């Protein structure tokens with residue numbers, strides 16, 4: 001399942017990140033790495049942007065980028 | 075006295091600039107979102123340590139926040155290249171104590187650089203409130219670098235931090251304790267051993283050199299390539315790498331070391347940190363349930379903006395009228411004191427109305443600045459960027475573009491610089507191009523003047539709001555046009571951290587607003603003053619002596635007071651029209667006539683290229699000179715209302731809204747965009763659209 005498919009309030013463990021190298025590095029330095037738990041906090045109106053929680057940080061992402069992250073729902 | 079240069083590095087929004095302000099009582103810009111500092115800034119002060127009381131000449135370099143030492147954005151590049159340089163003595167790594175693990179990832183990278191590091195566990199006040207306990211002794215032990223608990227807001231731990239800095243500075247040899255997994259440590263050990271056996275000479279410590287070689291860092295390879303030792307070293311490295319690959323079933327050495335950092339950060343956090351209770355943390359969540367709610371979010375934001383402009387107008391209007399009349403009477407008084415001669419006219423008709431026209435809008439500007447400061451310091455900014463990202467995306471902009479655009483409502487100069495946080499060059503250029511459409515603080519006086527003159531008190535605030543919103547919407551459309559025709563290409567991913575909500579201290583708001591207000595007044599006292607004198611000169615010379623005598627005679631021979639006054643007004647008008655400025659105005663007039671501008675408005679638009687405040691000061695001078703003498707002590711607003719038709723006024727507002735911000739901003743634009751040619755494009759782009767839009771609006775209003 002993809003991070004973009006989670007519903008509001010659901011959590012998942014990151015399994016794989018299919019992004020380009022530089023974007024993957026960016027995600028990892030923000031704490032979004034394999035094995036971490038992400039929680040979907042909020043969608044924007046057009047469902048184009050989401051807010052997720054990873055360890056202690058809250059990060060906003062576009063749905064398109066969230067679709068690069070594979071998770072396993074908890 | 076010893077010179078001590080300190081690089082302040084850390085992830086974004088952890089309080090680096092605040093900490094420098096606390097240490098040195100400087101006034102660096104602070105805000106609650108990632109990317110406040112985009113340039114490296116140096117702060118110097120003297121400090122005497124308690125122990126030996128030797129005095130230090132401290133140079134602290136505030137660096138832009140960076141999530142990692144990478145080239146991801148322009149400002150991160152600045153940080154990376156400075157950290158890798160030799161221009162400083164030690165690093166103070168500022169860490170957000172409430173988000174230890176992620177921050178330690180960056181710490182690991184800094185420790186790897188081999189530089190001396192002191193860690194500041196900042197925001198310790200928040201950590202305490204959230205029930206987070208950190209054992210700084212254990213953490214110092216693990217990192218091999220002293221860790222000091224600090225709070226930039228409460229000013230705690232500042233002296234301890236200074237002492238730790240000096241102490242670390244005095245140590246000669248220093249090797250960090252960044253430990254890797256056993257199998258990597260083993261390979262590092264082998265290479266270090268080899269160097270020792272060879273008694274290899276190099277300035278870089280063996281361990282660091284070994285790590286760099288294993289990380290396949292190209293600079294190190296280049297440096298060692300021509301060394302005779304290389305022949306023997308190469309097979310060693312090759313076999314070491316083979317071993318590492320076996321253990322980590324991957325050949326991506328960069329990823330392998332990233333994973334090592336992650337394990338290190340996690341391990342350090344586990345050992346040194348403890349969460350005793352889960353209090354106080356969900357306030358941000360509660361607020362966000364409303365503020366970024368998908369239905370309520372945008373309406374609430376628009377309401378806040380509307381409220382701000384309502385306040386800007388209504389609250390600001392009270393002192394404005396007073397200041398306006400005050401300057402009008404000063405102008406009169408000046409003429410009384412200095413006489414009706416050249417000096418009296420220079421002061422009474424040039425300096426006082428010109429500077430006064432700018433100063434009178436200070437109250438409005440202050441309210442606007444308070445609004446922007448609140449947006450920047452509470453953490454709301456990132457929320458709005460989140461809400462608007464989807465919308466912005468459709469217009470070819472990035473959600474993060476919102477930050478420079480909002481800054482642009484204050485002043486375009488910092489806004490152009492704030493665009494550095496955008497990674498993608500095209501998105502950054504589009505943002506740079508449309509920042510000018512966000513009406514800056516200097517345009518506010520023009521709007522307030524015209525809106526105040528032509529609309530009723532109740533509607534003025536909403537009209538002001540409408541002007542700003544339509545400017546912004548217009549900017550979005552322009553972005554779309556640029557995106558479709560000029561800067562085509564892929565969009566950049568959007569990832570942005572959402573900071574906690576923070577209640578800004580009164581002091582912070584005060585300093586932010588105060589320094590902006592001060593620079594506004596300073597500008598009025600220098601640049602605007604000079605501009606007013608210039609305009610006064612250009613509108614009074616050359617003097618036509620024969621004409622003056624002619625009218626002198628006419629006035630003396632006038633049969634009544636009334637006729638004499640009429641002659642005098644006529645004379646004033648003719649001489650103004652024949653002045654340098656008047657003649658220039660007539661040259662400009664054909665260009666602006668279709669928009670409904672008279673020559674004075676045309677001049678104001680032209681001088682406004684220097685700075686938007688000059689628009690009102692030019693009008694102040696021109697309408698005070700050309701105005702009827704009988705009503706000379708009237709405020710500028712009444713004068714405008716009397717002299718300018720409604721449709722022309724609206725068209726004027728539209729023109730001011732769209733065309734180039736000012737000279738200073740244009741220079742910064744060139745620097746940030748990277749080429750003069752872009753300024754030419756920007757000038758043509760904004761002037762042509764301003765003209766077309768004003769033309770349309772003028773015709774429409776006339777037809778109504």
Ligand SMILES: Nc1nc2c(ncn2[C@@H]2O[C@H](COP(=O)(O)OP(=O)(O)OP(=O)(O)O)[C@@H](O)[C@H]2O)c(=O)[nH]1
Pocket residue numbers: 084085086087088089090091092093103104105106107108109110111112137138139140196197198199200224225226227228451576
């Ligand atoms: N409670 C608390 N808030 C702090 C502390 N230090 C900084 N802040 C707040 O944290 C926010 C960020 O502060 P800045 O100093 O701008 O952070 P920075 O690290 O310079 O940020 P960038 O320049 O964007 O990298 C501001 O809202 C500060 O008021 C602290 O010790 N305690």
Ligand SMILES: [Mg+2]
Pocket residue numbers: 090091092103104110111136139
């Ligand atoms: Mg800063």
